[in-house]
Amino acid sequence: MQRKIVEFTNLLRKSGLRVSVAEAIDAFEALDELSIEDREVFRDALRASLVKRGDDVPTFDQLFDLYWSGFHDSLKQAFEQAAAALAEDGIDMERLLDRIREMLESGQMPEGELDLSDLARALLTGDLSELEQLIRQAAAQSGVARIENMLQIGYFGRRTLEAMNAEGAMRELRDLAARLRAAGMGDAEAEAIGRLAERFFEALRQSVRSYMERELQTRNFDYMEKFRREALFEKSFYSLTEEEIARMREVVNRLAQRIKNVMSIRRRRLKKGKLDLHTMLRRNMARGGVPFELVFKERRKDRPKLVILCDVSSSVANVSRFMLQFVYSLQECFTKIRSFVFVAELGEVTQIFRDHEVNKAIEEALEGGGVINVYTRSNFGMAFHTFWRDYLNAIDAKTTVLVLGDARNNYNDPKAWCLRDVHAKAKNVIWLNPESPSAWGFGDSVMDRYLPYTTLAEECRNLRQLSKIVDRLVL
Amino acid sequence: MFDSVQDVQTRLEKQGYICDKRIATVVFLAHRLEKPILVEGPAGVGKTELAKVVAAATGRELIRLQCYEGLDEAKALYEWEYSKQLLYTQILKEKIGEVMQGTRTLREAAERVGQQDSVFFSDQFVVPRPLLHAITTEQPCALLIDEVDKSDPEFEAFLLEVLSDFQVTVPEIGTFKAKHRPLVFLTSNDAREMSDALKRRCLHLWIDYPSEALELKILETKVPGIDRKLAEDLVAMMQRLRQVDLKKTPSIAETIDWARALLALNAESLGEEIVKDTMNVILKYEADIRKAQQELSRMMAARTPAGAASTPGAEPKPAAKKGTLH
Numbered sequence: 001m002q003r004k005i006v007e008f009t010n011l012l013r014k015s016g017l018r019v020s021v022a023e024a025i026d027a028f029e030a031l032d033e034l035s036i037e038d039r040e041v042f043r044d045a046l047r048a049s050l051v052k053r054g055d056d057v058p059t060f061d062q063l064f065d066l067y068w069s070g071f072h073d074s075l076k077q078a079f080e081q082a083a084a085a086l087a088e089d090g091i092d093m094e095r096l097l098d099r100i101r102e103m104l105e106s107g108q109m110p111e112g113e114l115d116l117s118d119l120a121r122a123l124l125t126g127d128l129s130e131l132e133q134l135i136r137q138a139a140a141q142s143g144v145a146r147i148e149n150m151l152q153i154g155y156f157g158r159r160t161l162e163a164m165n166a167e168g169a170m171r172e173l174r175d176l177a178a179r180l181r182a183a184g185m186g187d188a189e190a191e192a193i194g195r196l197a198e199r200f201f202e203a204l205r206q207s208v209r210s211y212m213e214r215e216l217q218t219r220n221f222d223y224m225e226k227f228r229r230e231a232l233f234e235k236s237f238y239s240l241t242e243e244e245i246a247r248m249r250e251v252v253n254r255l256a257q258r259i260k261n262v263m264s265i266r267r268r269r270l271k272k273g274k275l276d277l278h279t280m281l282r283r284n285m286a287r288g289g290v291p292f293e294l295v296f297k298e299r300r301k302d303r304p305k306l307v308i309l310c311d312v313s314s315s316v317a318n319v320s321r322f323m324l325q326f327v328y329s330l331q332e333c334f335t336k337i338r339s340f341v342f343v344a345e346l347g348e349v350t351q352i353f354r355d356h357e358v359n360k361a362i363e364e365a366l367e368g369g370g371v372i373n374v375y376t377r378s379n380f381g382m383a384f385h386t387f388w389r390d391y392l393n394a395i396d397a398k399t400t401v402l403v404l405g406d407a408r409n410n411y412n413d414p415k416a417w418c419l420r421d422v423h424a425k426a427k428n429v430i431w432l433n434p435e436s437p438s439a440w441g442f443g444d445s446v447m448d449r450y451l452p453y454t455t456l457a458e459e460c461r462n463l464r465q466l467s468k469i470v471d472r473l474v475l
Numbered sequence: 476m477f478d479s480v481q482d483v484q485t486r487l488e489k490q491g492y493i494c495d496k497r498i499a500t501v502v503f504l505a506h507r508l509e510k511p512i513l514v515e516g517p518a519g520v521g522k523t524e525l526a527k528v529v530a531a532a533t534g535r536e537l538i539r540l541q542c543y544e545g546l547d548e549a550k551a552l553y554e555w556e557y558s559k560q561l562l563y564t565q566i567l568k569e570k571i572g573e574v575m576q577g578t579r580t581l582r583e584a585a586e587r588v589g590q591q592d593s594v595f596f597s598d599q600f601v602v603p604r605p606l607l608h609a610i611t612t613e614q615p616c617a618l619l620i621d622e623v624d625k626s627d628p629e630f631e632a633f634l635l636e637v638l639s640d641f642q643v644t645v646p647e648i649g650t651f652k653a654k655h656r657p658l659v660f661l662t663s664n665d666a667r668e669m670s671d672a673l674k675r676r677c678l679h680l681w682i683d684y685p686s687e688a689l690e691l692k693i694l695e696t697k698v699p700g701i702d703r704k705l706a707e708d709l710v711a712m713m714q715r716l717r718q719v720d721l722k723k724t725p726s727i728a729e730t731i732d733w734a735r736a737l738l739a740l741n742a743e744s745l746g747e748e749i750v751k752d753t754m755n756v757i758l759k760y761e762a763d764i765r766k767a768q769q770e771l772s773r774m775m776a777a778r779t780p781a782g783a784a785s786t787p788g789a790e791p792k793p794a795a796k797k798g799t800l801h
Contacts, residue, residue, distance in 0.1 A: 020675050026508065030678075033507040034480070034500070041480055044500040052674035054515060054665070054681050292557040355762070357720060 082199040119169040138164035153212045173197035256329035273297040306337040311405030313343040313378035342383035347371035381415035388418035400428040407447040414446040423453040432460035492528040501680040511659035516682035519726025526660035530617035540605035542626035553607045596647035615655035624663040698734040708745040729757040
């Protein structure tokens, strides 16, 4: 049992869950305290001690089914099917098995003792746990650990059946039928035993096959899952599918949460300022004005002010969808934040983001809300000019301006001087560009014109880059 | 205490807390392994309540520590009672004079005082806060650390220390070690993710919204007088509402509140009118109420053919009671 749990925790780890040794030990101890007869209790005990994050629960459940419970069920199912098939032929499996057992026990066998193999015995007694054990052993012997793809299922299945000598067990059963007939069993019943053997063999074959499939899945699960996760991190924003964007959301949320955490720590470090005489005297009145408890003035919290300009033109359609999610999450974290979207026109979406849940908000910002006309060609110059004209007073020395866009200006006037003025007033201007720096300034890109007026300009094409930049921004 | 998972379930049920096997299993394990439970889940599913009923079911005292931003050791663990110390010094002034008698030099006097200083730094002047209280208490107790996600990361690190050995050192006095390990519940609303180190030390329990059958059972336990049919309708509607994308999804707490409200209004069935009037019991945002109403009309439209007979009879009543809620 212990080995199986260790193997299971390894499986969890491979699938990206963080399971420590201490937690595996907890799982052992937990199982000592419980009867593991009840599968639900068993699952709950493992889950409580091994899985500590809500996000990981689905992965755990899937793996648990694959690893622990599923096979027994499918075995049971296969034999129930066999029974049903026999019933169609007019044979009652239970009664037949009872009859065989009865005959065996009554010692009516003419030719001395009958030496049945474990497999045949398990089949005759309907002992599924024993059967499961036998299949597992045989599968291990056949080297199923090396299984890599679907095509090998047949091969390993055959080897497993050979390893457990399934053919032999069937011969034993047929042999048994012959002997029982000799001992006085009716012809019809003896024939039924032959049919039974066939059905059992079929059920066994099916179970072994499903065991192989399961094995392949567990081995591949971690691989697929890991692949999916990494890919998400590395994948360029340009090629994200709709579903991936949705999945990104939780990652982005976590990113935003991290920013907030770091911010709160920094805020607290800054907290202690000069002695606050008034409050201190009042607070220590109870001790006759003797200053037992010192009170310091809180330093003015340096809450970041953020102004975000997000390009939502069609050239960056996917990127902007994702970036808007990021902006949305940021807005949930910070209070002093204003968000704008632009193509050629520029419009504020702060309120929309505040009022709606994320998908609706993005929909509104992009199409439905009539904030801006998104079906024009991008014109950064015009957008910056609008910003300069209408919102320059929103910027002060504490404001960080974040621009998200590719700076592809369709050969319009870049009006870089607008950004210059913004840069002069703001604390920082940060530009995240989904294009690589080698493409900046080529074709209709005017990134080079804007570059002098940014504090930081970075390529930001995938999540990994974004999270790196975020770390740099807040630390 | 608890003998089996089943035992947990029955004893909690006796306290009016209906739970599924999963919760019972974790509680049972926590008790057997003497490990804290980290309870997570949406607001209002009974996280805090779980700690309360487990304490009640085991006859333990419940000590509660409510976490918030800026909570520090002085408020969670212990504090010196300065004013009491000061008062004692004033009262004991003469006595101090006696102690000082016969000392000639300043150094001698200081030494004399030094010999006595344990008087001023003794248990007498320590105000125990929840954590110290949980450690020093004579009887086994249950400790509830509520909304631990609201506390700062520093406090979390400090908690780790306490939770791993259940001992606390007060520099001036010495080390307190727990006689009985308290049963610890930490609750979190997932406002931020707790550190791995903390999670590693705890068993994890995720309480989600209950299934329809379970919710019905809870409702009937918590609101005894409720009509079976009404309860069924109500629960069905709540389950449906949770599918809608709302800002604040209504929880079990809201189901119970709503049932009580309906009971107070003498409603016998869920007519469209009365639902509209009492919607603000379960939904806390204007936008949510609007959304829910759309969903509701859809639901009612689907239901009308079957429930047509009962609706007209129920309608006049809520109309008459309209004023009571607003």
